[in-house]
Amino acid sequence: MTQPPGRPDPAGITTIGCVGIGTIGGGWAAYFLARGYDVRAWDPSPDAADRVARLIDAAWPALTELGLAEGASPGRISVYADLEEALDGVGFVQESAPEVLPMKQELLARIDAATAPETIIASSTSGYSMTEMAVAAARPERLVVGHPFNPPYLIPLVEVVGGERTAPEAVQWAADWYEHIGKSVITMDQEVPGFIANRLQEALWREALHMIENGEATVEQIDRSITDGPGLRWPVHGPMLTFHLAGGEGGMAHMLDHFGPSLKSPWTRLEAPELTSQLRDSVVAGCDSEAGSRSVADLVAERDSAIIAIRKAIEQLRQGRR
């Protein structure tokens, strides 16, 4: 492998290449524009330019409300018919092509060939590992996964992970870059199929499909069981700290020691892991570290304020709909 060339300073980047501008790629484009970048885009579909313009128009009020960077404009996007022309002079590339492996492999190789060697190229894939996507690229060391969540212009999370041939410095650069543009980054040090968030939401989604199939719940009941139930807690603390609070003043340690046996009860089709003392201790230590100086009472107060604000926001929305 050649030595990695000096990567660009994220603060010096002005132009971004977006390859594929459907729902996800177009959402990325809207986000980059709101952060004040020029976007050069390519998409083979004949109505791509119109569709992305509509998507950006629809997203712009939300982006404006969250705060635009100086000089940000929805008009600073150009859509090109030629991939190589689109990538001319870009400082970063976000690829968001359909989830078709041979297409991703070919596109990443072409993007690799068309861009300066110091440029980092990220894929929005939710389904493939960079190890399998990078096979045709000449410089796989600068190819990373930067997995967003729909809509990429509003959901902060980006999961960053490399492939077997990705340079660790490239993964680090991508994490720094996404943080620089205001994203919440989780850097993974190994390729896990589905990364982290999709594994979790897929487990929930699969259980929901089983319940619908067996007549145990309707689609509407499943949605309401989340929107009016645990879904109100998850944006505040996530699933782990939420259960930390279910343990009362004893926190996660009490929760696991008290409810550990019912961990095995047949509440879902997913089998539970053995609650070894090692697993118990890592979960407890992880919660303590995440809670930091916040006591259980602090976390309860925090949760309550957030749930009230979330409920009020959603109530307003429902009233506006009536």
Added chain:
Amino acid sequence: MTQPPGRPDPAGITTIGCVGIGTIGGGWAAYFLARGYDVRAWDPSPDAADRVARLIDAAWPALTELGLAEGASPGRISVYADLEEALDGVGFVQESAPEVLPMKQELLARIDAATAPETIIASSTSGYSMTEMAVAAARPERLVVGHPFNPPYLIPLVEVVGGERTAPEAVQWAADWYEHIGKSVITMDQEVPGFIANRLQEALWREALHMIENGEATVEQIDRSITDGPGLRWPVHGPMLTFHLAGGEGGMAHMLDHFGPSLKSPWTRLEAPELTSQLRDSVVAGCDSEAGSRSVADLVAERDSAIIAIRKAIEQLRQGRR
């Protein structure tokens, strides 16, 4: 079975019995007080009265912000040493004892013996079916599960289900009652272990434990993957309508037809069901019915406003913490 006696009019009830006033039962007590009821409570632990007073004090600002009923007061609770005395004259009973089956069985029988036969008795259980809990009660027809979510004074959801010997009219009465006091009710027509919401959150929790055990993610990464990712969408539309939007303008039908094959990809340890055309059609029909007159564009606008409001609320909270 005797004929069901005439049930009380929910609007005429003034006094509620709370059996067990720990985190869940105390949370129920706070909610009933905020809705203007008198609460008569029983709990065998010697410091129960002090603990519940602290819990109610901590919850009262939140309840005040959400709006108190006329005459509501945190002082309208009495804690009794004697169960039968506590239940004198109550119009509804919420049992929230620890999740220990023989204890639940004995308590429900005693509550049944101590209350007027028309009174409905609900259990907060998350782990047992009413069929197994009601075995010692003389009048099981009026025993129902009314499963809340922590904290019961803020999370609207209550799952209502009867046991094999519960009268359908009693289940219906409980659903009406909880709606009368402002809860969001899901009435289930069969006993499903874990009901609906816990099945879903358990699937997610178990996948999380597996990931921690295998070093695929830390506790903090799991929480952030939800708080900064899909957790921001779930309070708006729930998991099903969220995926309806992932299909773009084609909605859930497009989503399932397009991503159906990847349903089987190894993203979680929970096996996916076969995506039969029947399952596909029920999911699509359920989403269409839930969306009602709202187009995908309407839902996108709705989601975006809600996510912005939720992000702003949580950002304020984080700033307050710094």
